[in-house]
Amino acid sequence: MTQMLGKQSIRFETPPYIEASGSVVGKKEGEGPLGDLFDMVSEDDTFGCDCWEEAESTLQKEAAALTMGKAGVKPEDVRYIFAGDLLGQTIATSFGIVNYEIPLFGLYGACSTAGESMSLGAMCVAGGYANRVLAMTSSHFASAEKQFRFPLEYGNQRPVSATWTVTGSGAFLLGTEKSHVKISGITTGKIMDYGVRDSMNMGAAMAPAACDLIVQHFEDFQTSPKDYDRIITGDLGYVGQEILLTLTKERGYDISAVHTDCGIEIFDKDTQGTDSGGSGCGCSAVTMSAFFLPQIQRGELKKVLFVPTGALLSKISFNEGQTVPGIAHGVVLEYEA
Amino acid sequence: MTQMLGKQSIRFETPPYIEASGSVVGKKEGEGPLGDLFDMVSEDDTFGCDCWEEAESTLQKEAAALTMGKAGVKPEDVRYIFAGDLLGQTIATSFGIVNYEIPLFGLYGACSTAGESMSLGAMCVAGGYANRVLAMTSSHFASAEKQFRFPLEYGNQRPVSATWTVTGSGAFLLGTEKSHVKISGITTGKIMDYGVRDSMNMGAAMAPAACDLIVQHFEDFQTSPKDYDRIITGDLGYVGQEILLTLTKERGYDISAVHTDCGIEIFDKDTQGTDSGGSGCGCSAVTMSAFFLPQIQRGELKKVLFVPTGALLSKISFNEGQTVPGIAHGVVLEYEA
Numbered sequence: 007m008t009q010m011l012g013k014q015s016i017r018f019e020t021p022p023y024i025e026a027s028g029s030v031v032g033k034k035e036g037e038g039p040l041g042d043l044f045d046m047v048s049e050d051d052t053f054g055c056d057c058w059e060e061a062e063s064t065l066q067k068e069a070a071a072l073t074m075g076k077a078g079v080k081p082e083d084v085r086y087i088f089a090g091d092l093l094g095q096t097i098a099t100s101f102g103i104v105n106y107e108i109p110l111f112g113l114y115g116a117c118s119t120a121g122e123s124m125s126l127g128a129m130c131v132a133g134g135y136a137n138r139v140l141a142m143t144s145s146h147f148a149s150a151e152k153q154f155r156f157p158l159e160y161g162n163q164r165p166v167s168a169t170w171t172v173t174g175s176g177a178f179l180l181g182t183e184k185s186h187v188k189i190s191g192i193t194t195g196k197i198m199d200y201g202v203r204d205s206m207n208m209g210a211a212m213a214p215a216a217c218d219l220i221v222q223h224f225e226d227f228q229t230s231p232k233d234y235d236r237i238i239t240g241d242l243g244y245v246g247q248e249i250l251l252t253l254t255k256e257r258g259y260d261i262s263a264v265h266t267d268c269g270i271e272i273f274d275k276d277t278q279g280t281d282s283g284g285s286g287c288g289c290s291a292v293t294m295s296a297f298f299l300p301q302i303q304r305g306e307l308k309k310v311l312f313v314p315t316g317a318l319l320s321k322i323s324f325n326e327g328q329t330v331p332g333i334a335h336g337v338v339l340e341y342e343a
Numbered sequence: 344m345t346q347m348l349g350k351q352s353i354r355f356e357t358p359p360y361i362e363a364s365g366s367v368v369g370k371k372e373g374e375g376p377l378g379d380l381f382d383m384v385s386e387d388d389t390f391g392c393d394c395w396e397e398a399e400s401t402l403q404k405e406a407a408a409l410t411m412g413k414a415g416v417k418p419e420d421v422r423y424i425f426a427g428d429l430l431g432q433t434i435a436t437s438f439g440i441v442n443y444e445i446p447l448f449g450l451y452g453a454c455s456t457a458g459e460s461m462s463l464g465a466m467c468v469a470g471g472y473a474n475r476v477l478a479m480t481s482s483h484f485a486s487a488e489k490q491f492r493f494p495l496e497y498g499n500q501r502p503v504s505a506t507w508t509v510t511g512s513g514a515f516l517l518g519t520e521k522s523h524v525k526i527s528g529i530t531t532g533k534i535m536d537y538g539v540r541d542s543m544n545m546g547a548a549m550a551p552a553a554c555d556l557i558v559q560h561f562e563d564f565q566t567s568p569k570d571y572d573r574i575i576t577g578d579l580g581y582v583g584q585e586i587l588l589t590l591t592k593e594r595g596y597d598i599s600a601v602h603t604d605c606g607i608e609i610f611d612k613d614t615q616g617t618d619s620g621g622s623g624c625g626c627s628a629v630t631m632s633a634f635f636l637p638q639i640q641r642g643e644l645k646k647v648l649f650v651p652t653g654a655l656l657s658k659i660s661f662n663e664g665q666t667v668p669g670i671a672h673g674v675v676l677e678y679e680a
Contacts (some may be wrong), residue, residue, distance in 0.1 A: 009421070009471055014446045020353030057663050083349070086531060094431025094490075095657035096451045097665075101533060104668055109351050109531035111459060112670075114433045115453040122448060126463065134346055135353055153431075153659075192421065194446035197437060294351055320432035322490075326394050327436075331441055333449075 010134075012226025012309075014219075015336075017126040021188040022131035024339070025138070025181045027299055028072030029292040030065050032173030032233040033148065035284075038273045043296040044174075045072050051148065051173055059097055062146035065175035065288070066091070066102030069142055073177040081106040084179070085136035088123040090114050091144045092287055093153055094320070098144050102175075103256060108140070116305060116316030117212075117241050118195065120142040120176065121335030124312075125196050128337070137182050144175035145286025154205065154321055166340045167207040169243045169269055169285035170278075176291025186303045188343055193223040193336035197318060200332075205317075205324045208247020209269075209282055212315040215332030216242060217253035219313055223336050231261045235307040239334070240290035240314035241269035243283030268293035268314075290314040298339075305341045312337045344381045346469075349563025351530050351556075353672075358525040360466035362475070362518045363674070364636055365409030366629040369484070369510030372621075375610045380633040381511075382409050388485065388510055396434055399483035401626070402512035403428070403439030406479055408514030410514040416491065420444040422473035423518070425460040428481045430490055431657070435481050439512075445477070453653030454549075454578050455532065456480040457513065457628040458672030461649075463515045465526040465674070472518050477619050480622025481512035482629055491658055502542040506580045506606055506622035507520050507615075509652060512630025523640045523679055530560040530673035534655060537669075542654075542661045545617055546583020546606075549652040556592035556650055560673050561596060572644040575635060576671070577651035578606035579625035580620030604632035605651075613655075627651040635676075642678045649674045 011017045029044045036047030046068060066089065074081065083160060084333040087106070090113035091098035099112060115122035123141035130136050148158055150171040156162045180189065198215040216239050224230055231237065242250055247267050254261050268290040269283030284293075301307045319330045347356045366381045372430065373384030383405060403426065411418065424443070427450035428435035436449060452459035460478035465471050485495055487508040493499045525552040535552040553576050561567055568574065579587055584604050591598050605627040606620030621630075631649060638644045656667045 010473065054393070059659060076426040090451060092432075093657065094659065095429075095453065096661045097657045098654070100655040100668060101665065104534040104536050105532050109462060109533045110670065111531065112451045114427060114449045116432065126448060129470060129472055130466065133466060133472070135466055135470070136347065187538065196446045197441040198443050199441050300443065316469065318432065318434070320430065320434045322431065323434045323438070326396065328438065331437060333447065333493060 014222050015191060015226035017191045018132040020132050020317050021190045022128045022180045023183060023185040024178055024187040025183050025185050026073050026077035026179040027295040028069050028076060029067045029176045029295040030174060031292055035174055035272060036174055040272055040277060040297050044292060058149035062098035062144050063102035066098060066142060066144045066272035069175035069177040070140060073179050077179050081108050084108050084138050084140050086111060086130060088113060088127045088139060089142045092150050112171040115333060116313045116318050117285060117287050118316030118333050118335045119287045121314035121337050123339045124178060125192040125194060125335050126260050128192060129181050131182060137255055137267050140177055141180055142177035143287035143291050145171050145288035147171045147173045147178060150286055164281060165206050165329050165333060166281045167245050169208055169241060169282045170270060171279040171286035172284045172289035174288035174292040177340050188340050188342050189337055190340045191338040193219055194225060195219045195334040197331045199329050202330050205319055205330060206289055208285055208317045210241045210249055211317045211330040213242055213246045213249035213253060215334040215342045216250050216313055216315045219334040219336050220254060221257045221259060223311060231264050234264050234309055237261050237311045239267045241285035242267050242315055243269040245282045271297060302313040302339055302341050308341045310339045312339055350564035351559050352528060354528040355469040358527045359465045359517045361515055361524040362520050362521040362522050363410050363414035363516040364632040365413060365512060366513045366632040367404050367405045368629055372509055372511055374607060375615060377609055377634050385524040389502050391537045395483055395486035399435035399481050399486050400439035403435060403479060403481045406512035406514040407440060407477060410516050414516050418445050421475050423448060423467060423476045425464045425476060426451060426458040426479045429487050452670060453655055453671050454622060454624050455651045455653030455672045456624045458651035458674055461515060461674045462529040462531060462672050465529060468519060469515050476517050477514055478517055479514035480624035482488055482508050482625035482627050483507045484510045486656040487623055497615045501618060502543050503618045504582050506545055506578060506619045507569050508623040509609060509621045509626035511625035511629040513632040519524060525677050525679050526674055527677045528675040530556055530563060532556045532671040534668045534670050536666050539667050542656055542667060545622055545654045546580045547586055548667040549669035550579055550583045550586035550590060553587050553650055553652045556673050557591060557669040558594045558596060568596055568601050571601050571646055571648050574598050574602050574648045576604045578622035579604045579652055580606040608634060639676055639678050645678045647676045649676055
């Protein structure tokens with residue numbers, strides 16, 4: 007029996023499980039509504055390092071250590087890492103995981119990387135290529151601002167459509183050992199370019215990709231919004247959410263009753279000055295890890311479609327006048343008693 | 344029967360085939376020893392574009408079109424693209440393939456990306472997740488110099504240990520349909536950091552990773568150099584080759600009789616001023632596609648270990664005084680009558 011479903015999806019014959027997960031975040035994330043749920047909150051966003059990039063590497067190192075620790079496994083028990091981050095040449099990942107000496111598949115999917123890494127990790131385990139893999143990603147407010155906009159020291163102003171890059175790393179240990187959460191399927195996104203050119207409005211750039219992914223997911227799996235307890239996008243924020251709900255309605259699906267967004271959940275926009283919401287690879291990874299995953303583990307959420315979203319730009323492409331295309335990757339997480 | 348082999352390898356129960364492959368290169372590559380073998384050589388390295396990044400995107404677009412054309416398939420017949428490039432946030436890939444509307448797994452493995460994309464593509468096809476996928480990558484001399492060192496206009500000098508980034512893109516269509524070349528197995532690399540800090544000596548930075556990968560491959564598959572007609576590294580160049588041969592000998596394997604390197608094959612160092620040799624994601628991809636793959640297709644080479652090698656640095660990590668760790672990914676290509 008083929009596992010391929012429709013145009014862009016896979017239903018796993020032997021679904022892999024999420025055996026453990028860990029989250030590490032910065033100070034501001036710790037002060038937000040989910041603050042008490044994260045495994046580790048640092049009071050110092052440099053994490054004791056000399057530069058922001060090293061700080062972000064430390065986030066990944068700690069998230070991996072935490073996750074392996076929870077599952078009681080050692081690096082040599084993990085066959086592959088699927089990981090990436092937002093920085094050019096994904097240096098946060100390279101320097102974060104080098105000491106674990108685990109074979110690496112380096113990824114780049116912008117802020118959709120959490121979904122991409124879980125998708126490939128799940129394919130790998132379900133395909134019999136590994137008993138255990140780590141899927142992880144990170145972002146850091148200061149390294150991302152420096153990479154995509156201006157160094158913090160420049161003190162530039164932010165429009166209300168801007169999102170706030172989450173300082174955090176989330177890791178997921180996927181494996182064959184039964185837990186209460188399985189990855190039953192995935193839907194893989196293609197690049198969608200609606201011609202948005204505003205790097206300060208990522209929500210608008212990514213919403214079309216999220217819409218396309220979600221609608222394709224319904225068609226491939228022959229489902230509809232009512233089949234999910236939650237449809238959780240990565241980091242569309244308030245601006246992107248509004249566009250997504252409109253676009254999906256135009257395609258014949260009303261997801262407003264079940265939709266939420268990690269970028270909306272992670273900060274309190276009224277007190278934290280985070281404008282449209284949180285963003286970054288780390289946003290969806292830590293919010294899934296600390297907030298949603300435990301609800302699935304306890305059976306409070308039975309079936310969830312997790313859709314991390316990414317904006318495919320670089321400082322160079324932006325300065326050269328290119329558009330900001332989007333991509334999204336969907337992962338179905340289901341409770342198993 | 345498990346497909347996992349040893350510590351870092353997979354032997355495919357149902358090996359996927361390389362159904363077609365295509366290569367597109369720039370002017371200098373066309374003037375080199377392999378010039379007549381490439382599918383397309385451009386007289387103009389801008390490929391008619393306004394900037395180098397767009398030129399590199401055009402390379403990927405053309406390589407994909409060529410490859411699908413050779414196999415007589417349309418974009419909708421290709422279930423996934425596994426692709427990446429050297430630029431920050433892999434923008435050459437994003438803008439190169441956007442119009443194909445094929446689900447994308449974006450990768451970053453520096454110059455090892457050709458091996459990474461073929462590995463994941465092969466896992467995907469062999470795992471029953473797709474009948475046909477594209478594995479591709481690119482690099483461009485001018486966009487890479489701007490990204491990692493200085494814009495060409497700066498006119499900086501190059502030491503003899505420096506490699507010359509290949510302007511080119513190579514694509515491989517992997518699928519279930521029988522051809523004369525199958526991917527029988529893979530060995531996936533981990534990051535190796537020997538403390539090299541010279542971004543003008545990539546060969547030295549990557550050779551330890553290549554050595555570790557090749558030795559691990561022999562151990563996992565219980566083979567030795569004599570079992571291969573060629574062991575082909577990606578872009579170690581002359582400097583890196585010497586280090587690799589020494590390191591592997593120290594580990595008990597003499598690969599000098601079968602070793603060659605795409606970076607050595609692609610340019611004539613005496614007449615082309617390319618110092619240590621070619622480099623870049625495109626180097627191994629186009630050399631495999633145009634030079635080695637046809638030899639396997641004709642049965643002149645029966646079994647080859649292809650080991651694209653990558654140096655994991657960014658301009659930021661280099662400027663912050665970080666080392667340049669390396670990674671390598673191995674793919675076994677075998678002739679089938």
